Amino acid sequence: MPLAQGDAAPDFTLPGSGGATVALADLIGHKIVLYFYPKDDTSGCTLEAQGFNALLGAFAEADARVIGISPDPVKSHDKFRAKYDLAFPLASDEAKAMLEAYGVWVEKSMYGKTYMGVERTTMLLDRAGRIARVWPKVKVPGHAEEVLEAARALP
Template sequence: MPSMTALSHPSGLQPGDRAPDFRLPASGGRTVSSAALLGKPYLLYFYPKADTPGCTTQACGLQDVLPKFDADGLTIIGVSLDPVAKIDKFATKYGLQFPLASDEDHVVAEAYGTWVEKSMYGRTSMGMERSSFLVDGQGIIRNVWRRVKPATHAALVAEAFRDLSAGA
């Protein structure tokens, strides 16, 4: 499968910035929102498309470390442009316990700078950049990962969250 590369990237959010507010429908009939997470650290990760190889690797990697994150108080939320029905099917298929949120109109993706121009086979189009934001309990972004590698994502988050927890 050819790789898509981001052509243009807004400077976007940086560590130390306030995380943009969000409220989205999510898998399992849930709703996720920044307001409900106030006082709790969370990982908001953006992925291109449910039930594709890279997105499955990434989600299952996070699911594998979820018990440790839960015990330490970190909430994980995945965000894609997929409709809720599709992400529900994806979550059920792989036993994903954390919420997958639907941002069909890409408003949240735009706020986080993950809705970017991409190129494949010489054609450009807009799409979701695989990116993650580790946010502390006060709503401040502590880590940003752009163009995340699905296989190593969970380990990066675990290390950064351990550092964040140690500094708390």
């Protein structure tokens, strides 16, 4: 069952880019933007990352931390961050446990074939770690701006 507004965000600790660890417990007290994306260095995922990166200063002013999460390995995240000069952490969930807990590891289909993959989704968490807003099946253009407005409006 997908997570919804008001639900407590499932706890997680994941390896992150640059050798860091990304853990929900370390982010509590701030607004948290978790954006789930399918794959590093693909066109839509690159545009989405660049959108969040361009607004990172505004997210910081709103006391919101931005974290990108995909099943790609940390080594891939490090290359992706370096190539596009991304200034926020990317977390790796190769085991897909967090992706499943957040309901974004789903069956997808393309060209008549079904497969498991990440449904591009963003979740905004409040300072207590509860889900304040969910954007399922994200369309990239204008998305980072919409998330920023929601983060600014959240106390």
